[in-house]
Amino acid sequence: MSAIDPEILQRALLREKKARKAAENILEEKSRELYSITQQLKEANEKLQSGLTEKTTELQGVFDNLVDAYVLMDLGGNVIKLNEAAKELFGYNVPKEAVNVVRLIYKEDFNYAMLSFNLLIETGSFSDYIARVYTKNKGVRWVHINASIIKNSKNKPIGAQGIVKDITDQRAIEEQNKKLVQDLEKSNEELAEYAHVVSHDLKSPLRSINALVNWLREDYKSILDAAGLENIRLIEQTLEKMEHLINGILNYSSVNNIAVLKHEAVDINSIIKEIENTIFIPKHIKIIKKQNLPIIKGDKTRLQQLFQNIISNAVNYIDKEIGIIKISFEDKSTHYLFEIKDNGIGIEKEYFDKIFKIFQSLGNNKNSTGIGLSIVKKIIEIYDGEIWLESEPKIGTSFFFTLKK
Amino acid sequence: MKPISFLLIEDDLIETLKFNRVLDTLKIKHSVNRVENGEEALEFLKNTDEVPDVILLDLNMPKMNGIEFLKILKDDAVLKYIPAIILSTSNNQKDILECYKIGIAGYLMKPLKYEDYSLKIKNLVAYWSCNEFIKM
Numbered sequence: 001m002s003a004i005d006p007e008i009l010q011r012a013l014l015r016e017k018k019a020r021k022a023a024e025n026i027l028e029e030k031s032r033e034l035y036s037i038t039q040q041l042k043e044a045n046e047k048l049q050s051g052l053t054e055k056t057t058e059l060q061g062v063f064d065n066l067v068d069a070y071v072l073m074d075l076g077g078n079v080i081k082l083n084e085a086a087k088e089l090f091g092y093n094v095p096k097e098a099v100n101v102v103r104l105i106y107k108e109d110f111n112y113a114m115l116s117f118n119l120l121i122e123t124g125s126f127s128d129y130i131a132r133v134y135t136k137n138k139g140v141r142w143v144h145i146n147a148s149i150i151k152n153s154k155n156k157p158i159g160a161q162g163i164v165k166d167i168t169d170q171r172a173i174e175e176q177n178k179k180l181v182q183d184l185e186k187s188n189e190e191l192a193e194y195a196h197v198v199s200h201d202l203k204s205p206l207r208s209i210n211a212l213v214n215w216l217r218e219d220y221k222s223i224l225d226a227a228g229l230e231n232i233r234l235i236e237q238t239l240e241k242m243e244h245l246i247n248g249i250l251n252y253s254s255v256n257n258i259a260v261l262k263h264e265a266v267d268i269n270s271i272i273k274e275i276e277n278t279i280f281i282p283k284h285i286k287i288i289k290k291q292n293l294p295i296i297k298g299d300k301t302r303l304q305q306l307f308q309n310i311i312s313n314a315v316n317y318i319d320k321e322i323g324i325i326k327i328s329f330e331d332k333s334t335h336y337l338f339e340i341k342d343n344g345i346g347i348e349k350e351y352f353d354k355i356f357k358i359f360q361s362l363g364n365n366k367n368s369t370g371i372g373l374s375i376v377k378k379i380i381e382i383y384d385g386e387i388w389l390e391s392e393p394k395i396g397t398s399f400f401f402t403l404k405k
Numbered sequence: 406m407k408p409i410s411f412l413l414i415e416d417d418l419i420e421t422l423k424f425n426r427v428l429d430t431l432k433i434k435h436s437v438n439r440v441e442n443g444e445e446a447l448e449f450l451k452n453t454d455e456v457p458d459v460i461l462l463d464l465n466m467p468k469m470n471g472i473e474f475l476k477i478l479k480d481d482a483v484l485k486y487i488p489a490i491i492l493s494t495s496n497n498q499k500d501i502l503e504c505y506k507i508g509i510a511g512y513l514m515k516p517l518k519y520e521d522y523s524l525k526i527k528n529l530v531a532y533w534s535c536n537e538f539i540k541m
Contacts, residue, residue: 200494208419214519
């Protein structure tokens with residue numbers, strides 16, 4: 001073996017040293033990188049962890065504080081979890097006590113419950129299930145349930161959850177309201193019938209008295225003196241007033257009968273014309289329309305009653321040599337505002353409310369029964385309107401009222 | 406003009422007096438059979454040889470009311486041909502509709518005043534005097 005050149009050895013050693021140094025550097029850099037990645041991972045992990053805790057706490061909060069009962073069950077119907085409201089409603093302390101939802105279903109609602117359960121399995125949810133359940137301490141309760149299926153990460157159904165609302169009281173109130181409305185309808189109907197019967201019974205004797213008095217006058221013409229004839233005339237007048245009153249009550253009680261109300265286009269102009277032909281209007285009183293009056297959707301008979309009552313009041317209470325009844329209206333987007341103005345005796349302010357009450361007649365007018373304006377008010381209320389007046393004693397009165405378009 | 410035979414079904418005595426009094430003022434003497442209620446009317450119609458030309462019927466009667474009587478009348482194979490006219494105080498639309506549905510020949514509102522009543526009855530009698538009736 002020849003001797004090795006020491007210089008060569010020296011160079012090789014140097015190369016080796018350099019290489020090692022470089023390797024060490026790389027290693028150091030890599031481990032630094034690794035450290036920082038580990039650090040980042042750790043941070044991310046911590047963040048995730050805290051996020052999860054947050055969410056879990058949040059869910060727990062929702063679960064606990066939910067006003068409605070929350071029920072979690074497995075697919076076999078075994079209850080896994082109940083929130084406070086659910087424990088309160090059903091009376092079972094899950095998980096200490098085991099309970100299956102089938103046990104809670106009210107006997108008569110069983111088929112309905114099974115149909116809903118199938119729907120839950122097939123479609124993943126059901127809503128607005130309304131039925132009865134048995135509870136441990138509160139007897140049978142009506143509940144409203146919305147439910148959905150819970151799946152695991154592999155999308156496999158593992159259970160179901162439901163929000164249960166106790167609607168027993170609400171239902172009781174609804175039932176009660178329904179019954180009240182029915183009772184009210186019935187008693188209204190009875191009242192209208194009653195008014196017809198009573199008015200018949202009251203009118204019959206009036207007719208009889210009228211006939212008998214008439215015969216007295218006819219048969220005893222020769223013996224009766226002026227005072228006797230005058231008394232007979234007064235009896236007849238009283239009878240007429242009485243009949244007027246009975247008709248008024250009958251009209252008043254039938255206004256309420258909404259079942260017979262028509263809903264048709266009614267031309268107020270032709271209503272006014274008809275009123276002019278129906279009621280007696282003395283020559284010195286004129287009815288003036290300030291403009292062409294509108295067409296209103298409503299019941300013709302009722303609308304005529306409304307205008308006729310106000311106009312005939314105006315006619316009855318005009319004391320001037322020339323009487324003027326002026327009718328006008330304004331278009332108020334949702335309603336029409338009517339004004340019927342007269343130059344009659346006027347009404348004192350203190351009577352403004354009183355005149356709309358039944359049997360409150362102010363004057364001693366023989367045609368006045370005190371029912372007219374209460375009928376007017378009732379009709380206006382049917383058409384979602386209001387009535388009020390402005391008046392100056394001795395000068396005249398303006399009635400204002402609104403009717404829904 | 407020829408005499409008519411009426412069957413008046415009326416529970417009120419004075420109403421009956423009124424009807425007879427009006428008829429008494431007429432030249433032609435019509436005949437009036439009066440019964441007080443629906444049961445009596447059916448009894449009368451069952452037993453009489455003289456079926457009336459026209460039936461005048463008060464709606465508000467005790468026991469069987471006018472409408473119930475009208476239904477029985479219009480269900481009868483023979484009696485249904487007798488024109489029936491309602492004399493009533495009520496202008497209850499429900500009653501009027503029901504009566505025309507069952508089949509009436511007229512609906513007369515009894516007015517308050519005897520003069521008005523007298524005029525209405527005279528017109529009614531005059532109208533039916535112009536009519537021909539089925540001979541039964």
